[in-house]
Amino acid sequence: MQQVLNCIDAGTEYCPCFLAETGECLMCSQLQRKTFCDCRNWNGVCIYQEYISNRSQKKEHRKALPGRILKREVISDSVIILKIQVNKTLARELSQPGAYVFLKNIKDPNYFDAPMSIMSADEREASVDVAIQIKGVKTRALDEFNITEVSLRGPYWNGVLGLKYIKGVQEQKALLVTRGIGQAPAVPVAKKLILAGNSVEVILDQGRAGANFAEKYFRELGCEIKIKPVFDLKTLTLTDEIKEYIRQSVLENSIKLVYSSGSDKMHEGICRLLLSTAPDVFFACSNGASFCCGEGVCGSCHTRTTDGTRIKTCKTQLNPVEIFGGGR
Ligand SMILES: Cc1cc2nc3c(=O)[nH]c(=O)nc-3n(C[C@H](O)[C@H](O)[C@H](O)COP(=O)(O)OP(=O)(O)OC[C@H]3O[C@@H](n4cnc5c(N)ncnc54)[C@H](O)[C@@H]3O)c2cc1C
Ligand code: FES
Structure with missing residues (x-):
């Protein structure tokens, strides 16, 4: 099946960008120098038309x-x-x-x-x-x-992968598993979920940050907080305690979305655990690739999805299972 990839900047004031001028737009086939319109992921805006009406130039870039x-x-x-x-x-x-x-x-x-x-x-x-x-x-x-x-x-805006799941769940239960500096991007995720009427539980592991510095932000939002070790640095895997906790949460506590905020190894562990226990639960995670330009130009953030497609993680929104699921 054709993967559905989305550009985080599509339809914003920064679209079309440099990639439209070089024929490498992530979404528009005509701005990839193909002959036909092959728009698979309509975002409410025709990027090609925006480009033409902007005198075939990109919009102003970020300053x-x-x-x-x-x-x-x-x-x-x-x-x-x-x-x-x-x-x-x-x-x-x-x-x-x-x-x-x-x-x-x-x-x-x-x-x-x-x-x-x-x-x-x-x-x-x-x-x-x-x-x-x-x-x-x-x-x-x-x-x-x-x-x-x-x-x-x-x-x-592409510091989180799987944004459509975070924006889509309403009046459900969500579990946020955070470690170290990963607590920081989890705060706006919790805020968005709470505003949509979800109840949010946050697991905090201070990790190498040496403090649960975001605890007060989560408390002010009304999240339920649990402090637990999430990741075992010796084995580079999730702790047995957290695996069991997530398993129980999704099977017995009707959690609809799990968000992982920490290292790629942590994302991989949680993603695979969900695929094997509750594949219907939505998965989202922080984006920890190496970013340099943030504009899809320098190439430092490239990674591969499980089917081998190369993607620019600074621009591409996708289901993070495509990166961390390890193939189905
Ligand atoms: C979307 C995003 C959000 C982030 N949010 C935070 C945050 O809120 N707080 C925070 O402390 N850190 C955050 N980081 C990580 C932070 O950017 C790096 O720790 C920082 O760039 C390290 O630079 P350095 O020169 O101090 O360390 P270095 O010695 O250069 O590197 C230390 C570590 O940081 C990683 N790193 C280095 N440069 C980058 C880069 N340009 N992009 C990503 N990782 C890099 C390296 O791979 C290495 O693992 C975020 C990274 C991304 C991609
Ligand atoms: S291409 Fe430069 S950070 Fe993604």
């Missing part, structure tokens, strides 16, 4: 903006939370699951910018909260004690 740091909170030896001033439009555009920006210290060159999930966006206050785990060159540059301003490039 980097300065953002003042309103608050810097040290959470653990390796994690800080920055509250950053942005404009109201950007705060609104970033207040959805999967939203992220490329962030760098304002004084550093462009190649320092690192993808960072928006943990919380406040449109009224025009600010965003970002949790940063300090790992290497780029994140260390954001951890300077006297940093007052950052540069944000965005908005980008």
Whole structure:
């Protein structure tokens, strides 16, 4: 069966993009230099027509903006939370699951910018909260004690795979399994699910972050919280306790959606467990590929689906089972 892939930017103000100009649009066959319209995934907008009516050019691309740091909170030896001033439009555009920006210290060159999930966006206050785990060159540059301003490039939205399931479930039960810095992108997921009348249970494992820093955000949203070890670093597999917990949740507790927020190994473990116990339960997860441009151009985020198709994970929305299911 033909896979249904979707471009996260299709139909937004950033579409058509650079890929339309180079004949590599992810969705439009005519903008892939084919002769016929072969539109399989209509998004409410004809990308070809948008391109032609824009004088056969891409739309304006995303710009980097300065953002003042309103608050810097040290959470653990390796994690800080920055509250950053942005404009109201950007705060609104970033207040959805999967939203992220490329962030760098304002004084550093462009190649320092690192993808960072928006943990919380406040449109009224025009600010965003970002949790940063300090790992290497780029994140260390954001951890300077006297940093007052950052540069944000965005908005980008493909930080979560399986968004249509998160946006589609209503008045059901959902389970969010989070570990380490993966807690950050799970907060807007929980918010979206709660707004749609779902009851949301969140499992927190502090992992290498050394703290359950998002706990207060989940509590404010009204999620039920459980603290459990999720991943065994020696065996690189899910712990037996969490496997049993997920199994029981989907079989006895009518959980409709499971969201995994952590490493690819964690996604793989949860995805395969669901396929073998309750294949009808929706699966979604954080997107942990290496992002550099975020625009489908540089190629750093390429991965393969289980049938071997190469995809650009910074742009492509798909059922994450196609990546983590290991073939059926
Ligand atoms: C969509 C998305 C959202 C993210 N959200 C957060 C977040 O909210 N908080 C957070 O702390 N981290 C987040 N990350 C990961 C963060 O971007 C990397 O940890 C950061 O780029 C590491 O850079 P470094 O120079 O400090 O470390 P390095 O020493 O360069 O790398 C350390 C680790 O980070 C990975 N990494 C390096 N560069 C990138 C990159 N450009 N994209 C993805 N991974 C990279 C490496 O594979 C390595 O495993 C996110 C990544 C993605 C793709
Ligand atoms: S991050 Fe550059 S192509 Fe995806």
